[in-house]
Amino acid sequence: MAITDSARPQPVGCDLCPLHQFARLRKLGPDDLAFLAKFKIGEAWFEPGAPILQEGTPDGRLYTVLAGWAYRYKLLDDGRRQVLNFIMPGDLIGLQAATMDEMHHSVEALTPMRLCVFQRDRLWDFYKSLPSLAYDITWLSSRSEIILDETILTLGRRTATERVAHLLLHLYDRAAGVGLAAKDQVRLPFTQQLFADALGLSLVHTNKTLRRMHGDRLIRWVDGECEILDREELERIGHYDGRDVPPQPFI
Amino acid sequence: MAITDSARPQPVGCDLCPLHQFARLRKLGPDDLAFLAKFKIGEAWFEPGAPILQEGTPDGRLYTVLAGWAYRYKLLDDGRRQVLNFIMPGDLIGLQAATMDEMHHSVEALTPMRLCVFQRDRLWDFYKSLPSLAYDITWLSSRSEIILDETILTLGRRTATERVAHLLLHLYDRAAGVGLAAKDQVRLPFTQQLFADALGLSLVHTNKTLRRMHGDRLIRWVDGECEILDREELERIGHYDGRDVPPQPFI
DNA sequence: CGGGTTCTTGACTAGTTTCAAGCAAAGTGG
DNA sequence: CCACTTTGCTTGAAACTAGTCAAGAACCCG
Numbered sequence: 001m002a003i004t005d006s007a008r009p010q011p012v013g014c015d016l017c018p019l020h021q022f023a024r025l026r027k028l029g030p031d032d033l034a035f036l037a038k039f040k041i042g043e044a045w046f047e048p049g050a051p052i053l054q055e056g057t058p059d060g061r062l063y064t065v066l067a068g069w070a071y072r073y074k075l076l077d078d079g080r081r082q083v084l085n086f087i088m089p090g091d092l093i094g095l096q097a098a099t100m101d102e103m104h105h106s107v108e109a110l111t112p113m114r115l116c117v118f119q120r121d122r123l124w125d126f127y128k129s130l131p132s133l134a135y136d137i138t139w140l141s142s143r144s145e146i147i148l149d150e151t152i153l154t155l156g157r158r159t160a161t162e163r164v165a166h167l168l169l170h171l172y173d174r175a176a177g178v179g180l181a182a183k184d185q186v187r188l189p190f191t192q193q194l195f196a197d198a199l200g201l202s203l204v205h206t207n208k209t210l211r212r213m214h215g216d217r218l219i220r221w222v223d224g225e226c227e228i229l230d231r232e233e234l235e236r237i238g239h240y241d242g243r244d245v246p247p248q249p250f251i
Numbered sequence: 252m253a254i255t256d257s258a259r260p261q262p263v264g265c266d267l268c269p270l271h272q273f274a275r276l277r278k279l280g281p282d283d284l285a286f287l288a289k290f291k292i293g294e295a296w297f298e299p300g301a302p303i304l305q306e307g308t309p310d311g312r313l314y315t316v317l318a319g320w321a322y323r324y325k326l327l328d329d330g331r332r333q334v335l336n337f338i339m340p341g342d343l344i345g346l347q348a349a350t351m352d353e354m355h356h357s358v359e360a361l362t363p364m365r366l367c368v369f370q371r372d373r374l375w376d377f378y379k380s381l382p383s384l385a386y387d388i389t390w391l392s393s394r395s396e397i398i399l400d401e402t403i404l405t406l407g408r409r410t411a412t413e414r415v416a417h418l419l420l421h422l423y424d425r426a427a428g429v430g431l432a433a434k435d436q437v438r439l440p441f442t443q444q445l446f447a448d449a450l451g452l453s454l455v456h457t458n459k460t461l462r463r464m465h466g467d468r469l470i471r472w473v474d475g476e477c478e479i480l481d482r483e484e485l486e487r488i489g490h491y492d493g494r495d496v497p498p499q500p501f502i
Numbered sequence: 503c504g505g506g507t508t509c510t511t512g513a514c515t516a517g518t519t520t521c522a523a524g525c526a527a528a529g530t531g532g
Numbered sequence: 533c534c535a536c537t538t539t540g541c542t543t544g545a546a547a548c549t550a551g552t553c554a555a556g557a558a559c560c561c562g
Contacts, residue, residue: 074404076490082407084400099386099393105400127386131378134385135350138378141392142350148399149335149356153325155406156333156451160518191540200407202519207542239327411550442508456550458510 011043017116018066019090019250022178035130036251042117046109048189053094053107060097060120064251065089068113069189073197074105083198085147086171089178090250092140098123110189136249143248155200158239160209163199165238168219172228173242184228188221262294268367269317270341270501273429286381287502293368297360299440304345304358311348311371315502316340319364320440324448325356334449336398337422340429341501343391349374361440387500394499406451409490411460414450416489419470423479424493435479439472
């Protein structure tokens with residue numbers, strides 16, 4: 001599943017971690033970095049469409065995303081798919097398998113991905129030696145809970161238009177937080193089908209909703225490039241509260 | 252909001268914690284207990300309907316539920332409500348406010364509740380002194396993530412009947428895990444309105460679905476007492492997988 | 503006994519899904 | 533380099549699920 005070796009950047013020491021450039025991410029002290037460097041066992045690359053983790057397997061690798069987008073999802077046995085959330089640089093993947101016995105969801109790459117690989121069975125050492133980073137993991141879990149809660153509210157109580165408005169702003173803000181959005185514009189590396197599966201709507205209805213919002217000059221989504229035309233109105237429609245996604249520490 | 256002092260059981264030492272009786276909960280060692288006892292600053296009681304935590308406040312108390320049910324929810328500004336999940340004995344309340352600056356959801360009691368109160372600002376000490384319990388907190392977060400993920404799948408992709416079947420089995424199994432369910436029977440301490448708000452459905456449609464399932468001899472829900480009449484069929488309808496909720500450690 | 507919940511049911515409406523079909527763009531293979 | 537296929541986007545129409553409105557029954561509480 002990993003891509004060919006050609007053209008890969010070399011793995012870097014944690015002191016040169018590419019995540020450091022993002023202001024929204026918390027800074028690490030030298031002690032943390034030194035320990036982390038020992039905890040890191042390498043890097044992994046995945047191509048778009050590659051399964052990174054799969055539901056039902058005990059596969060317990062633990063990653064931090066250095067670059068690229070992925071999505072976390074679950075399937076019903078008749079094939080219905082629900083996207084749980086989107087994964088961007090700085091996010092942790094696989095903590096569940098590291099603590100529980102097996103994965104309860106799957107993860108698939110949306111773009112070429114570069115991941116930092118940690119040694120899962122040393123997670124426990126990690127907690128003993130570096131309580132500050134253990135605390136950061138708790139922090140990341142809380143942040144992710146906030147996002148999941150918001151998604152539950154969306155799927156349970158927001159209408160189609162509200163869902164689209166909310167999710168687009170959410171994605172834009174998160175992408176902007178890790179330098180992946182230009183002014184009022186994000187590249188969304190997925191199809192409308194996947195977007196529909198994240199909104200809990202059918203593809204057809206999602207498309208019609210997007211077209212209508214396009215007609216209303218709220219957004220412009222062409223060729224995977226999405227532009228926020230009227231942010232204020234979108235926030236109103238989607239009951240969006242920017243407070244939702246605080247900046248994050250990372251591991 | 253706390254109830255009167257009369258008829259309250261006395262606060263107990265952690266070695267006598269009532270949660271110990273539940274086999275599904277992990278056992279704690281003597282070191283853990285000794286530290287916890289110092290971390291615990293008392294107990295709190297709430298009556299049904301009492302707000303335990305409120306969205307938007309920095310109120311950062313940290314509780315473990317010793318007895319009683321509650322629910323976690325969010326509101327849209329026009330009043331639409333979505334229940335995020337149900338809270339039962341052994342669950343942690345308020346971790347989010349302990350790590351983030353403010354709450355992003357609210358919690359309200361459904362039954363009389365008895366809570367163990369921890370000193371929030373010592374959470375960090377906690378991580379330093381007792382990595383094994385810090386690890387347990389991570390474990391609890393993962394478990395709760397599994398439940399939230401399943402809820403997202405439910406709200407996004409399950410039909411009304413599937414939702415009811417799934418949620419009832421989920422509640423039954425969790426309640427049974429902490430000794431709150433008799434054979435095929437649970438007391439559900441809430442109205443159909445709240446149940447509807449957990450399912451992401453309207454009250455009327457929820458009621459009609461329940462009546463139909465009653466007619467089909469799948470369940471019997473009378474006066475807040477719910478009986479599982481045909482578990483096998485409910486599992487099939489709700490695409491329910493008991494694997495979803497593993498036993499838990501507690502703090 | 504009145505007033506307030508909660509549950510229940512019927513009739514109607516609206517939002518969303520399903521079905522179907524066309525089109526454009528990108529990839530495939532001879 | 534050009535059919536041919538595949539994938540993703542778009543649109544209209546029909547079917548259906550779930551929501552809204554309304555009203556009555558049962559129950560509890562003061």
